[in-house]
Amino acid sequence: MSRLLALGLTLVSLACGDPTELPPDSSTVVCPTHDRAQFELGTGETSFVRITDEGPLAITSGPQGGCHFFVAVRTDGFAERRLRVEYEVFYADGGESTGSASVFTLRLEGAPDHPGQCQALGITAFLIQPWKFENQRVRLAVTVTDDEGRTATEMKTVIAEWPSTLGSEACGPRT
Numbered sequence: 001m002s003r004l005l006a007l008g009l010t011l012v013s014l015a016c017g018d019p020t021e022l023p024p025d026s027s028t029v030v031c032p033t034h035d036r037a038q039f040e041l042g043t044g045e046t047s048f049v050r051i052t053d054e055g056p057l058a059i060t061s062g063p064q065g066g067c068h069f070f071v072a073v074r075t076d077g078f079a080e081r082r083l084r085v086e087y088e089v090f091y092a093d094g095g096e097s098t099g100s101a102s103v104f105t106l107r108l109e110g111a112p113d114h115p116g117q118c119q120a121l122g123i124t125a126f127l128i129q130p131w132k133f134e135n136q137r138v139r140l141a142v143t144v145t146d147d148e149g150r151t152a153t154e155m156k157t158v159i160a161e162w163p164s165t166l167g168s169e170a171c172g173p174r175t
Contacts, residue, residue, distance in 0.1 A: 030080065031108055031118035037077030037150040041142055044072045045122040048111065057140070057158035059130050059166065067130045067171035069160075071123040073144055080108035080118050082147040087125045092137035092157045099128040130171050134162040 042048045043057060049072070051057060059067050071087060088101035102125070108118035125140070138160050145151040 031075065031078060031110075032116055033079050033146075033148065033150070034077045035150070037075070037146070038152050039073045039075040039078065039144055039154060041140070041154040041156055042072040042074060043070050045070050048072050048074050048119055048121060051140070051156045051158060053157050054137070055158060056161040058161045058163055059127065059134070059171070061166055061170045062124065062126075065172050067127045067166075069125040069127065069140065070121075071125045071140070071142060072119060072121045073123070073142065074111055074114065074117055074119045075108060075144065076117050078108065078118070078144060078150055079146040079148050083108055083120065084145045085120065085123055086143045086145075087123075088141050089125065089127065089133075090139040090141065091133065092139045095139075098133055098138065100126060100130075102126055127171070129174075130160065130162075131174055133160045136160055 040050060042050050057069055060070060061067050069089075071085075073085065075083075082105055084103060084105050086101075086103045089098045090096065091098060104123060106120050106123070108120055111117040111119040136159070137157055139155055139157045141153065141155045143151060143153040
């Protein structure tokens, strides 16, 4: 009986495999790290699109009535866990803050088209009274810091594009 039990346990352990080994298609991501960590600032909810200086960046309406920019980062050298993303939006002419600023902590994922790099997509940069800078130049400043102390900042001047699909009453009451 004990030989039969031992054989059964052996077969089960072989069928299940080594629990410490991850399958090759595992969703676990390991972002290569190094001391010259940098990132590229982009936009996109489901795919990364580079933000260009002086280019348009669409204001998007959120499900709770507010508005935001979709921000994305593609990283090289940052650890994937507990990445702190801090943003602030400034008026490009004059440099004063629009009041739109926040901090998120998130986990990076692999960048499918860029082996060895990682990314975070669909970061919602909430906007305070975006109608005040509708179709104007604003400066988006983003700083990322990983849990090992690597940090970098990117800034882009963009045109805060108010899509016609939003209508004039989007993003909450205008006060």
